[in-house]
Amino acid sequence: MAEPPLAVRRRSRLGSAPKRSRPPVGPSAACSPLALKRANTGGEGVPAQRPVRGGTGKRKGDGGVQEGVCWGFGWLQKNLIVIYCNDSEEDMFGDYNSFCEDDSLLAQVLDTEHTRPQDAETDVKAAGEFVLEGLPSGIDQRKQDNSSASETGVICGGDTEHGFQTPENDPLDNKEDLGDSLLDELPSSQLLYFAEMRTKKIDMSKCSSLDKIWRASSPCPDSEHKNRSTEFSSDLKSDSCKNTSLKDHLKNALTENAKAQTLKVSKTKQLKEAILSEEICVARKAIGSSSVDIGPFYGLPSKVKDLFWQLRGIETLYEWQHDCLTLECLQQRKNLIYSLPTSGGKTLVAEILILQELLCMQKDVLMILPYVAIVQEKVWGLSNFGIELGFLVEEYAGSKGRFPPIKRRCKKSLYIATIEKGHMLVNSLIETDRIGDLGLVVVDELHMLGEGSRGATLEMTLAKILYTSKSTHIVGMSATLNNVGDLQKFLQAEYYTKNFRPVELKEYIKIRDTIYEVDSKAENGFTFSRLLNFKYSSNLKKADPDHIIALVTEVIPKYSCLIFCPTKKNCENVASMVCKYLNKEFRSHREKEKQDLIKDLKNIGNGSICPVLKQTIPFGVAYHHSGLTNDERKSIEEAYSRGVLCLLACTATLAAGVNLPARRVILRAPYVANDFLKKNQYKQMIGRAGRAGIDNAGESILIVQEKDKHLVQDLVTSPLENCYSNLLPEFTKGMQNLLLSLVGLRIAVTQEEVYNFLCHTLLGVQQQLLSKEKSLSELVKDGLESLIEKGLLTVKIMEKDQNSKTALAITRLGKAAYKGSIDLSYCNLLYKELKKGLEGLVLESSLHLLYLATPYDMVSNCSPNWMIYLRQFNQLSAAEQTVADMVGVPESFIAKKASGQAIRKNVDSASVNRLYLTFILYTLLKETNIWSVSEKFNLSRGYVQNLLTSAASFASCVLHFCEELEEFWVYKALLTELTKHLTYCVKTELIPLMEVAGVLEARAKQLYNAGYKTLAHLANANPETLVKTIEHLSRRQAKQIVSSAKMLLTEKAEALQEEVELLLKVPTDIPGTS
């Protein structure tokens, strides 16, 4: 089917959402948590692939590596490409670089405030005028002819018969400024659109003034910028002197903004924006019609396609990606689970679905990712899209995120959240009756459902969404799913799978000096491949009995290599050992950059560097595990991505944590710590090899000792592990937490309703796996009773039509617990300690408060060094020393412990340990130097950093807890500040810079020293200047910093706008005005 000129195809994807039916799951057998966890259904197999409707793409064979469906685009799209070709990569952010044509943020806010309530017409006019400037008045119908396509300079290849064309020219190469001539190239629909704008004035009132500011701002000479900002600042000064009214401010601001909008604005830029907005309009209109028109790129403006090319280097979709995106179930807004091997390209599909929801359906989206680092990476990666396409990207990780989120007037939000913060976000949306605002929830790594307390939290989140919002659809993806049937039933989802990997991954195992290829057809799972060809001296044999050096030197330094090791210590040992025996020639490879990296790490460590890294980096080798600080990890990751480092010895966390690809992945042993490797872990680790777009081949080698041979045979031949509900095994964080919040959110207020909800969880689906001891309904009954006993729930008698009925209600403490996501096992203790704190909180320093915010779950693993404990205690002021006594740790106890004397007095070890952790945190807050603190306490810097991150997160939970309890009002202000300090733990001046996703302390220091001192400095920075002035900053990183800063600034400004609007809103119930 040929693409029509405007590339608008008809589909039902955007049509009305049919209601989901929820088949009841009947209760059956009972269970013990353990039985549930261990039981194995043997998997449900993979349902047959759903028929794909309406695939208009050129179909190719399944195996086609890199062969994809060319993106369809027609007349308009071709023109758009010409337009965007004009933007070189360097220019990508050019027009957005500054607010220079406009004034301060205040002016923008005031502008909105002024123009909105008073005169939408003026707004419309101004907007219309600035878009129209320089446009021709007439409509040249001749240019409507599609045949003129080739004249535009875009050569379209591909399957034109099927309407799919591919730009052969690299859009980035075309740097010609097409200026006014572009208008001649526009199709009539576009010209008509502009003409209509001029005569009818387009309704721009829906766009915030900030939108206009971003869009209208174009690069301006520095002098102009300076003039304008001084002009405005003097305005402000005189305003404040005169103490003028808000109205006068508004007037000034409006005048300023009016001037700003008539400043020089690139015509190409205007056109781009106008065309983009028209495309979005087309897509939006399509939603309303019954037979749906779809935009040129899966319902999205073709700019989206260009952005994927410019920002990700993705030119065509894989065939499966196209098939998946055009699935009928997605068109009907049904839930979907899709599963493809690692590196199959799952993210792109999710991102296109997200953009459809934000731009076409005009709904907010929640994306749930497993780790803070990945959330930050994603916020960083999607901010560009947000700025270009006009939506907000909000980070919900660690202590970041607002509950409930700010309700945006105009822009839609993409919340990128960890599992925990995603849960809190969903709770807050249900509570405020806004869950329907979420159009789509995307869950990456869906198999996490089966992983401990995080799995339980994810399950609760999804179950609540399913139960409370019929209009929110859920899409989950993973490379490692087995019992898909259970998950489908739970999520009421369709399933799509394909065994596609763009880069072939060859799996090997090594036993002694023989390499075997993993071969599912072979009898024992392996076939002989080759013998290792590397001469080992007797010395080397002793040092490297597992031939790691032989395996590594086959690939490095030309290609990259990861070695997964069972423990942190082993990572360091392997890195050191390899370097000891590596040829000296390895040192000369990218020598200067390696020296720079060492310098960088020294800066991070305030002059210190880990001796192991100092020894290994000159060889291009490093270790990577949680013992490193975040800053160190980031530097090492960046150096590895750039090829400066070619070998990383890492722990399993890297497999799921960050996207660091390799030509060869070596598994040092089939163990993670002392546990034999699970199939899922194995698949995730080897999946780092041969990533698309980076490598054209990939291989994994698992080093096996003879004794483990049979276990490894099982490992490679067995199916992936099943995903089981963790609601019961994680009782206080899972089941009890769920029951409490169900009542708290009034999702279910009777035992029957709670049971009914539970039937719709994964646990409900897997009821048959419960042991015979207790049925689900009995478990519900027990759970509710225990919550009543703990004082978290109560029973209320409700009188209705002379019939009394009992219903459950949440107590204040219960509400505080679920709002703060406090583990119910220590909820009462927390309450007691906070209450006691009210009687005499020592406010001379933050020590006492810090104790109250020290995370309970780190206490059991803490073993104090008594000498250090005493030393730290002695350094405290007299007032601070009383804190120890108040929390139940007498000085005499510490002194006796330090001198090795026996202790008769009964002292609570949990309080003792907790106070020790508080001392570490207190020293950190004072010194803001992880290195010196870890030395002082003789701990790894990674541990210290982890403590800090956990404390920041827990402090924000305690804050939410206190917000629900009136008696704790005093803690609110105190904990807000403390959370902020713990979150950043740097000198105050660096905090505004570190708020930007991905900017860690070391980078913030560099930026600050280079003169970038505020968020606005970063948002308006020129990436090229940043690259020149900041050491070791790539252009890509510079652009990402600028776009993340812009995104954050926009978000903050929008929030202020909301506040202004709310403040100025005329109440409808003013007495005497009826």
Ligand SMILES: Nc1ncnc2c1ncn2[C@@H]1O[C@H](COP(=O)(O)OP(=O)(O)OP(=O)(O)O)[C@@H](O)[C@H]1O
């Ligand atoms: N159509 C495409 N053309 C070229 N490269 C692509 C395409 N789609 C995805 N990629 C690239 O493939 C790489 C792997 O994609 P992605 O991260 O989405 O994999 P994944 O399926 O999520 O794997 P994992 O399960 O390991 O997370 C990325 O670098 C991505 O940019």
Ligand SMILES: [Mg+2]
């Ligand atoms: Mg992925």
